[in-house]
Amino acid sequence: xIWEQTTITLSPHxxxxxxxxxxxxxxxxxxxGCKVGLLHLFIQHTSASxxxxxxxxxxxxxxxxRHFNVMVPENAPHYEHVTEGPxxxxxxxxxxxxxxxxxxPVSNGHPALGTWQGICLCEHRDRAGARRIVATLQGRE
Amino acid sequence: xIWEQTTITLSPHxxxxxxxxxxxxxxxxxxxGCKVGLLHLFIQHTSASxxxxxxxxxxxxxxxxRHFNVMVPENAPHYEHVTEGPxxxxxxxxxxxxxxxxxxPVSNGHPALGTWQGICLCEHRDRAGARRIVATLQGRE
Amino acid sequence: xIWEQTTITLSPHxxxxxxxxxxxxxxxxxxxGCKVGLLHLFIQHTSASxxxxxxxxxxxxxxxxRHFNVMVPENAPHYEHVTEGPxxxxxxxxxxxxxxxxxxPVSNGHPALGTWQGICLCEHRDRAGARRIVATLQGRE
Numbered sequence: 001x002i003w004e005q006t007t008i009t010l011s012p013h014x015x016x017x018x019x020x021x022x023x024x025x026x027x028x029x030x031x032x033g034c035k036v037g038l039l040h041l042f043i044q045h046t047s048a049s050x051x052x053x054x055x056x057x058x059x060x061x062x063x064x065x066r067h068f069n070v071m072v073p074e075n076a077p078h079y080e081h082v083t084e085g086p087x088x089x090x091x092x093x094x095x096x097x098x099x100x101x102x103x104x105p106v107s108n109g110h111p112a113l114g115t116w117q118g119i120c121l122c123e124h125r126d127r128a129g130a131r132r133i134v135a136t137l138q139g140r141e
Numbered sequence: 142x143i144w145e146q147t148t149i150t151l152s153p154h155x156x157x158x159x160x161x162x163x164x165x166x167x168x169x170x171x172x173x174g175c176k177v178g179l180l181h182l183f184i185q186h187t188s189a190s191x192x193x194x195x196x197x198x199x200x201x202x203x204x205x206x207r208h209f210n211v212m213v214p215e216n217a218p219h220y221e222h223v224t225e226g227p228x229x230x231x232x233x234x235x236x237x238x239x240x241x242x243x244x245x246p247v248s249n250g251h252p253a254l255g256t257w258q259g260i261c262l263c264e265h266r267d268r269a270g271a272r273r274i275v276a277t278l279q280g281r282e
Numbered sequence: 283x284i285w286e287q288t289t290i291t292l293s294p295h296x297x298x299x300x301x302x303x304x305x306x307x308x309x310x311x312x313x314x315g316c317k318v319g320l321l322h323l324f325i326q327h328t329s330a331s332x333x334x335x336x337x338x339x340x341x342x343x344x345x346x347x348r349h350f351n352v353m354v355p356e357n358a359p360h361y362e363h364v365t366e367g368p369x370x371x372x373x374x375x376x377x378x379x380x381x382x383x384x385x386x387p388v389s390n391g392h393p394a395l396g397t398w399q400g401i402c403l404c405e406h407r408d409r410a411g412a413r414r415i416v417a418t419l420q421g422r423e
Contacts, residue, residue, distance in 0.1 A: 003318045004318070005318045005389060036145070036146045037144070037277075038277060040387065042387050043396075044394070044395065045398070045399075046335055046336045046398050051237045051240075052187070053236065054187045054233055057222055059222040060222045060233050062221055062222075063233070064237060066219040066220075067213065067219065070217070070219065071353060072353075078352065079345050079348075080341040080345055081342045089345050092335060093345070093349050095334075096333040097379060097380075098237060098238075099240065099333075100334045100399070102242075103181060103242055104183065105275045105277050113185065114186050115185075117186075117241070134387045134389070136320060136387050138279070140142070140144045177285045177418065178285070178418075179418060179420070192381075194328055194377065194378055201374050203362060203363075204360065204361050204371050204374070205374065205375060208354065208360065208361075239378060243383075244322060244324070245383075246287065246322065246416045246418050253324065253326070255326030255327050255414070257327070258326065258328055258382070279420070281285045
């Protein structure tokens with residue numbers, strides 16, 4: 001049985017959706033010995049998220065950022081949590097919409113992603129620091 | 142210890158939310174020998190999603206489709222990824238909102254769903270093909 | 283190998299987002315013997331959800347409730363599932379947006395939550411009863 005856990009640090013990214021598949025798989029637990037398993041990725045923050053999305057056309061990631069800014073605008077009149085800047089409360093809303101974790105099947109030593117699926121860091125803050133992801137691999141050899 | 146993985150193929154569905162509990166459990170790993178575990182379902186696409194929702198009144202699934210079409214309209218002026226049709230970019234947004242995977246507890250050989258919970262395929266494209274789900278069962282006997 | 287499963291009952295909460303980290307960890311499986319693992323929390327309902335969000339300022343949870351009420355209003359003209367009250371169909375939409383489960387890494391006997399992350403019960407109904415969560419712990423000693 002395999003149980004491995006590592007902490008991945010992603011360097012600061014500008015606000016928006018970013019493809020980080022290679023970086024996450026490089027820093028995460030070694031998958032090659034895992035025949036059947038699951039890779040769990042958990043971001044330890046409340047204003048950045050993880051999602052899977054289209055990995056080819058960067059316009060998709062731009063459109064995601066633009067659409068989330070329409071659905072969750074800054075300076076909405078009903079926000080009371082406003083002391084940390086206009087990008088802060090929208091960041092918390094986007095985070096609960098997108099979620100803090102991903103769980104990806106592992107098959108024969110590889111993540112069983114679809115052809116067009118990539119791992120995205122969704123950075124909701126204007127000026128964020130590095131982001132921490134706890135990566136847990138479990139499975140059988 | 143149990144680790145089983147199968148690939149489920151769902152035949153093409155029209156755009157909308159569809160109850161697929163029986164079909165998924167029929168094609169997925171056999172649960173009967175699993176005393177405590179988790180069934181992980183992972184759709185390998187970026188324009189169709191999985192969710193759990195009400196399994197009784199089909200109007201709920203119609204309302205979900207209608208409401209997502211309001212929150213994520215076609216032809217929004219901020220979309221730049223438009224070459225694959227007006228239903229394509231909304232499909233990617235809906236997919237990140239709903240997510241690509243479900244993880245369902247297994248108890249005494251059965252999925253521990255609530256009385257009203259069913260597994261839904263959320264098909265976001267107008268003319269989609271078959272959809273592939275990787276189903277991973279882990280647990281103890 | 284550890285596989286433990288318990289059912290957590292949360293007493294009725296008013297509509298809104300509620301911090302329940304302590305209550306969930308108190309009622310859930312004992313984490314102290316788990317060196318590396320995952321704690322899976324699954325709410326068996328279609329009109330209440332679980333999420334991780336900011337654990338310090340209660341205004342964040344108020345803003346989340348207010349913002350979801352804007353994104354998913356009562357009495358929208360496209361709702362057809364209306365017989366169970368104006369808060370019912372919005373509850374189902376909020377549930378699929380937020381999701382029914384959380385999966386939290388466990389490290390050295392503790393949940394590996396970030397400093398500001400707390401477990402929230404998102405109660406979408408005006409007058410809900412108690413809510414049931416199936417908590418599954420897996421990992422190694």
